[in-house]
Amino acid sequence: MTVLLRNDSGEKLRTRALAGSCRHLLRLCGQEGSELSVVFTNDPAIQALNGQYRQRDKATNVLSFPQQEGEPDNGLMLGDIVISVDTAAREAREQGQSFHTRLQKLLIHGLVHLLGMDHERSAAEADLMRRREEELYQQLMKEGRLMPHLAINVDHIATLRQARGIDEPDPVLAAGICELAGACGIVAHLREDRRHMQDRDIRLLRQTVKTKLNMEMGAAPEIIAIALDIHPDMVTLVPEKRQELTTEGGLDVAGQHKKISRVIKDMHQENIPVSLFIDPDQNQVQAALEAGADFVEIHTGRYCDAENEDERNREFDLVAEAALFAYNQGLRVNAGHGLNYQTTARIAALDSIEELSIGHAVMARAIITGLTEAVREMAAIIRQAAL
Numbered sequence: 001m002t003v004l005l006r007n008d009s010g011e012k013l014r015t016r017a018l019a020g021s022c023r024h025l026l027r028l029c030g031q032e033g034s035e036l037s038v039v040f041t042n043d044p045a046i047q048a049l050n051g052q053y054r055q056r057d058k059a060t061n062v063l064s065f066p067q068q069e070g071e072p073d074n075g076l077m078l079g080d081i082v083i084s085v086d087t088a089a090r091e092a093r094e095q096g097q098s099f100h101t102r103l104q105k106l107l108i109h110g111l112v113h114l115l116g117m118d119h120e121r122s123a124a125e126a127d128l129m130r131r132r133e134e135e136l137y138q139q140l141m142k143e144g145r146l147m148p149h150l151a152i153n154v155d156h157i158a159t160l161r162q163a164r165g166i167d168e169p170d171p172v173l174a175a176g177i178c179e180l181a182g183a184c185g186i187v188a189h190l191r192e193d194r195r196h197m198q199d200r201d202i203r204l205l206r207q208t209v210k211t212k213l214n215m216e217m218g219a220a221p222e223i224i225a226i227a228l229d230i231h232p233d234m235v236t237l238v239p240e241k242r243q244e245l246t247t248e249g250g251l252d253v254a255g256q257h258k259k260i261s262r263v264i265k266d267m268h269q270e271n272i273p274v275s276l277f278i279d280p281d282q283n284q285v286q287a288a289l290e291a292g293a294d295f296v297e298i299h300t301g302r303y304c305d306a307e308n309e310d311e312r313n314r315e316f317d318l319v320a321e322a323a324l325f326a327y328n329q330g331l332r333v334n335a336g337h338g339l340n341y342q343t344t345a346r347i348a349a350l351d352s353i354e355e356l357s358i359g360h361a362v363m364a365r366a367i368i369t370g371l372t373e374a375v376r377e378m379a380a381i382i383r384q385a386a387l
């Protein structure tokens, strides 16, 4: 099977992943011996092709040029698919999909055309074609994508305990309940001021968490020493200010390169992967890469706090672009802060994101519905969005 994929669009695309999707789709369609050509281009170029070959002088999302009539034999050249990334980006925004997902859906549409299906001849054929596309997309997702998972931040269980200065509720017990309800990881922030998590909590969590313990922390020497001692599954470095109610902004990685890369080196010596919590900004992603980080966690706070839909869409685009940029640079990508039962699905649908770190919204709901139910509901939202 040969996939010839060319990117003439001038945009940065995940071409390796898209070529992989094409090969996967050919296999799913029983065309593993066939050749396929895919070109990503822009609106003016696709408009010219649409005018020349279909007498329609306007841009479109995808064009297919089959080499063979009807349903082709396996082992031959199937034809060419041309996709406009301009139209794809527009449609992705309108339909609330990630850009990469939109491109995959257009690839499927183009391929199904090459295999002889059509949506313009009759309503029945259009329905058949739509169903085949959906089926292929589901199969592709099931077998090929990153499934984002839910990591629960249990800090606020400790906040409630500290409000009384007694020993309950216990964040360690809560972490176990979250895991039983479907959380794939536990996050705990040991702050220098110990306003919620205490040293005892983080040490017990290390012993009891069965999934993955992500220790959130500032770069203070005392906290670094605790992390190196207890050895969490990973650490997430965050900026820490005494006066803030919660972590406010992302790290300025570029401005603190020396300090951050030293912490990363220390953690790596103990085989502890490091994530940097950053604003959705490509310069910070680049700085994280240069500092040697394994992951970035993209700050979703401004997306969640947006006051109107336009602002939310703008902030979402920044998160999506930063996440994709980081993923394309080879970083692993998490996201979090402020996510709730309304704002999470859209972020979970981004296929560059591996883990969502969520605390306050789940704890707030847990007070009303119980922790198990609150975690289950959030895990279901993420699972559903990833399909």
Ligand code: PXP
Binding pocket: 153, 155, 189, 216, 236, 238, 246, 247, 277, 297, 335, 336, 337, 338, 339, 357, 358, 359, 360, 361
């Ligand atoms: N990620 C980071 C780096 C954080 O500091 C926090 C808050 O502790 C979260 C995620 C979770 O945010 P929230 O509690 O708003 O879900």
